[in-house]
Amino acid sequence: MMPRRKWMLLLGGSLSAGWGHRAAGKSTAAEQAVRPGMPSPKIREVKVIATAPAGLRLAVVKIVTDQPGLYGYGCATFTQRADLVVAAVERYLRPFLIGKPADRIDDTWQACYNSSYWRNGPVLNNALSGVDMALWDIKGRMAGMPVYQLLGGKCREAADCYTHISGKDIPEVIDNARRAMEQGFRHIRVQVGVPGMAAYGSGRGTEVAERLHSSPVFEPAAYLRRALKLLEACRTQLGEEIELLHDVHERITPTQGLQFAKDVEKFRLFFLEDLFSPEDIDYFRIVRHQCATPLAMGELFNSPHEWRPLMAERLIDYIRLHVSQAGGVTPCRKIAALGELFGVRTAWHGPGDVSPIGHAANVALDLACYNFGIQEYSPFSERTQEVFRNCPVQKNGYLYANELPGWGIEVNEAAAAKYPFGFGESGDRKENNGGWGEIRRRDGTIIKQ
Numbered sequence: 001m002m003p004r005r006k007w008m009l010l011l012g013g014s015l016s017a018g019w020g021h022r023a024a025g026k027s028t029a030a031e032q033a034v035r036p037g038m039p040s041p042k043i044r045e046v047k048v049i050a051t052a053p054a055g056l057r058l059a060v061v062k063i064v065t066d067q068p069g070l071y072g073y074g075c076a077t078f079t080q081r082a083d084l085v086v087a088a089v090e091r092y093l094r095p096f097l098i099g100k101p102a103d104r105i106d107d108t109w110q111a112c113y114n115s116s117y118w119r120n121g122p123v124l125n126n127a128l129s130g131v132d133m134a135l136w137d138i139k140g141r142m143a144g145m146p147v148y149q150l151l152g153g154k155c156r157e158a159a160d161c162y163t164h165i166s167g168k169d170i171p172e173v174i175d176n177a178r179r180a181m182e183q184g185f186r187h188i189r190v191q192v193g194v195p196g197m198a199a200y201g202s203g204r205g206t207e208v209a210e211r212l213h214s215s216p217v218f219e220p221a222a223y224l225r226r227a228l229k230l231l232e233a234c235r236t237q238l239g240e241e242i243e244l245l246h247d248v249h250e251r252i253t254p255t256q257g258l259q260f261a262k263d264v265e266k267f268r269l270f271f272l273e274d275l276f277s278p279e280d281i282d283y284f285r286i287v288r289h290q291c292a293t294p295l296a297m298g299e300l301f302n303s304p305h306e307w308r309p310l311m312a313e314r315l316i317d318y319i320r321l322h323v324s325q326a327g328g329v330t331p332c333r334k335i336a337a338l339g340e341l342f343g344v345r346t347a348w349h350g351p352g353d354v355s356p357i358g359h360a361a362n363v364a365l366d367l368a369c370y371n372f373g374i375q376e377y378s379p380f381s382e383r384t385q386e387v388f389r390n391c392p393v394q395k396n397g398y399l400y401a402n403e404l405p406g407w408g409i410e411v412n413e414a415a416a417a418k419y420p421f422g423f424g425e426s427g428d429r430k431e432n433n434g435g436w437g438e439i440r441r442r443d444g445t446i447i448k449q
């Protein structure tokens, strides 16, 4: 047996020979293929870019590090209470984060999440998301990879997406749907106006319903009769192939919801969205036992206590979280993984009240998560693209990720400043500082929006 000391000498000799080779520049292919890591960057500045190029108030967090040119962007968009998110980031998270390492994403998320003690509110979750996504952007830029690569790489080439189709009446919806189908969309969300009422997802007509107040009116029963006719017309006139989606937007009673889910079963929807409000989610159990209409839920959820039981009991088919509202990419990739275990697929919220950074995060999750279901899509206006360069691209009904490092998006801050919060706003929104107004039943009772 060789004495221990001799082994050590041999080992030491071969190690020093190896280092000698590298020092002489004769590295192996394996060594050359590995990029040397950058030193750990520290957070030097945290701020919010508040901009409304398309009239909706977008909040984007920018984190700058101590390494030259290394920074990242994150979406913190909560249009109805946007000023509060700005304050949460700049007055609370900024002092907490400055000087901390920028490369410990989960650790930083947990630290911020717990630092307010009270948590899971929309303002704080959005603020935290801005920080979280900015750190993912920074890590992608350090690695020279798009974020979907950091999440494991592509499970698919692009994200199949659905577009919003609406009209004041059913023929107009059918016409608009045909146009979208010609553009290549395989999935459409259809909404129709209700005469005299403020229906969700469609324009308001000029008629005015009889009412005991001056606010916009909505009557659940009138809406349900109209929506049922719409879905029947879409299925018979647009054919078997097209995937139909519809958003109830939580505006009806639980038993009306149960009846509606059963009535539309024969039209074979891709999904029925927000059949109940978050306060009424226990009713999903009853719907599930009575029909096979696919159910999507979750854009208003704040807390794991809301989505976890729906997934674990297999009561919904699609989880609709607004990624920034749930706290960013870090929690949402875990939520997606939970869904995979229970056969629940992702359908991240993606209307105009998500910034292009948020849309890029949606697409990264869409590509990297096996249990992707569908992506909601809304087009980026010219002004939005002036502020955000390299937005995700939609082609033939598919949404494509940017192949540049991080989110691949650069924000033109001078352009952003041309469209401050309030830009293009009028009426209720202007008066309410971007907040929503009110909708009432004929007798004056407030309804959920």
Ligand code: CO
Residues within 6 Å of the ligand: 247, 249, 273, 274, 299
């Ligand atoms: Co919705």
